[in-house]
Amino acid sequence: MKVTFPHMGNMNLSIKSLFNNLGLDVIEPPPITKRTLDLGVKYSPEFACLPLKINIGNYIEALELGADTIIMGGGIGPCRFGYYAEVQKEILNDLGYDYEMIVLEPFQSRWENFIKQFKFIFKHVEWWKFISAWRLAWAKCEVIDKANEYVNQMRAYAIEPQSVTKLYKEFLRKLERTEDKRELYSLVIGLKDKILDLDLDMKRDPLKIGIVGEIYVVLEPFTNLNLEEKLGEMGVIVDRSIYLSDWVSEHLFSNASNTAKHHKIEEAAEPYLEHFVGGHGLETIGQTILYDEKGYDGVIQLAPFTCMPEIVAQSILPEISKERNLPVLSLVLDEHTGDAGFITRLEAFVDLLARKRRDQVGGQVI
Ligand code: SF4
Numbered sequence: 001m002k003v004t005f006p007h008m009g010n011m012n013l014s015i016k017s018l019f020n021n022l023g024l025d026v027i028e029p030p031p032i033t034k035r036t037l038d039l040g041v042k043y044s045p046e047f048a049c050l051p052l053k054i055n056i057g058n059y060i061e062a063l064e065l066g067a068d069t070i071i072m073g074g075g076i077g078p079c080r081f082g083y084y085a086e087v088q089k090e091i092l093n094d095l096g097y098d099y100e101m102i103v104l105e106p107f108q109s110r111w112e113n114f115i116k117q118f119k120f121i122f123k124h125v126e127w128w129k130f131i132s133a134w135r136l137a138w139a140k141c142e143v144i145d146k147a148n149e150y151v152n153q154m155r156a157y158a159i160e161p162q163s164v165t166k167l168y169k170e171f172l173r174k175l176e177r178t179e180d181k182r183e184l185y186s187l188v189i190g191l192k193d194k195i196l197d198l199d200l201d202m203k204r205d206p207l208k209i210g211i212v213g214e215i216y217v218v219l220e221p222f223t224n225l226n227l228e229e230k231l232g233e234m235g236v237i238v239d240r241s242i243y244l245s246d247w248v249s250e251h252l253f254s255n256a257s258n259t260a261k262h263h264k265i266e267e268a269a270e271p272y273l274e275h276f277v278g279g280h281g282l283e284t285i286g287q288t289i290l291y292d293e294k295g296y297d298g299v300i301q302l303a304p305f306t307c308m309p310e311i312v313a314q315s316i317l318p319e320i321s322k323e324r325n326l327p328v329l330s331l332v333l334d335e336h337t338g339d340a341g342f343i344t345r346l347e348a349f350v351d352l353l354a355r356k357r358r359d360q361v362g363g364q365v366i
Contacts, residue, residue: 001068001069001100002025002026002068002069003024003025003026003067003069004027004028004062004069004070004071005028005070005072006029006059007029007032007058007222008215008244009219009221009244010244012028013144013175014140014141014244015137016028017140018133018134018136018137019071021133021137021179022125022129022133023124023125027062027065029061029062030062030065032054032220035061036057036058036061037053038057039056039057039060040052040053040054040056040058040060041053041057043056043091043095044056045087049304049307050304050305050334051220051223051304052084052087053335054220054222056088056091056092059092060092060095068098068099069101070100070101070102071102071121072084072088072101072102072103073103073104074103074104076106078308078309079277079279079309081278085103088101102121135181136179139181139184140175140184141245142245143175143185144244144245145243145244146188147168147171148168148240148243149243150188150191150195151164151191151195152237152240153238154195155232155233155238156206156207156232156235156237158199158200160198160199161233161235163198164232167194168191171191204235206235206237207235207236207297207354207357208237208295208296209231209237209296209299209300209350210241210291210294210298210299211227211228211239211240211241211302212280212283212284212288212291212299212300212302212313213280213310213313214279214303214304214307214309214310215242215280216304217303217304218302223304224302224333225337225342227300227302230343230346231346234347234350241283241284241287241291242280242283264290265290266282266286268289268293269282269283269285269286269289272285273285273313273316277308277309278308279307279309281308281309282309284301284310284313284317285316285317285320287299288317289320292326296326297357298326298328298329298349298352298353299328300328300329300331301313301329301330301331302333303330303331303332303333304333304334305334314330317330327353329345329349331345
């Protein structure tokens with residue numbers, strides 16, 4: 001069995017570590033490129049959402065390299081994610097590929113579901129081995145998110161923000177090769193030390209932007225055209241509302257809608273949206289309000305074209321923006337999104353935030 005999986009941000013580093021340590025033969029899809037996107041666009045229905053198209057591209061490229069088993073997450077709720085796997089199977093079957101697709105349905109804190117699904121895939125693996133592989137993969141996931149959070153803040157203080165990105169990429173390369181949990185934590189400390197050794201201007205008071213939206217496009221830099229890096233290079237502190245480790249721990253270890261964090265988001269969203277609309281639509285609303293309460297200068301919503309939950313959220317955001325005097329930029333992403341127009345919109349938004357801050361405090365910003 002040669003397994004593969006779709007890309008989503010840095011998720012590949014944890015998944016590969018888990019599968020490799022469970023003794024599976026892993027064929028990682030090549031990094032997402034224009035070819036991946038073109039393949040996905042060519043073979044997917046035109047109105048399918050962008051993540052589905054990129055998944056298709058990932059699968060085709062991995063199957064071409066010899067993968068024969070695709071492992072992917074299932075979903076529930078009113079949006080199309082629940083149908084993803086079925087649609088993807090149809091597409092790949094029509095193309096004549098010979099493969100198995102294993103869909104891991106959300107466990108929703110039911111450990112019997114978790115065990116049932118994992119037993120099916122990893123029937124040959126002893127439990128102790130599974131636990132140790134899981135712990136390492138989970139630690140990688142958490143450490144990557146912590147490092148990313150730090151990097152997103154520190155780019156704004158660096159005289160050369162690109163040097164922070166360079167150190168972060170070097171950190172990810174080392175993390176990929178690390179098989180020891182303690183070493184992972186030293187890697188983060190090492191990254192922080194190296195960043196603090198860079199030429200920094202800690203007297204700056206950078207603008208702060210919160211990123212909300214659909215999880216795939218928030219996490220996957222290929223689809224959001226490296227938004228975090230771009231904003232950092234414009235001297236902005238970026239905070240992401242979703243991290244992979246949060247998502248996994250909420251969906252896996254506890255019921256996603258029943259955590260203190262989620263209650264807070266729901267409470268914040270309630271005056272505008274009272275119920276789940278699929279995907280992260282409700283979180284987009286709640287987190288936007290929480291960013292305003294935390295004093296952020298603005299919020300950027302990322303949404304794949306035709307994403308139903310984010311369309312619902314997008315229709316509410318102008319009201320929130322007006323009532324709270326909080327600038328919100330909605331960026332809808334698809335295969336036609338190009339770098340030039342994207343950068344222009346970002347620059348204009350950052351400019352607007354800078355002017356707003358200047359008008360409020362009469363000081364100089366960034
Ligand atoms: S949340 Fe949006 S992009 Fe994601 S599967 Fe649902 S409709 Fe598609």
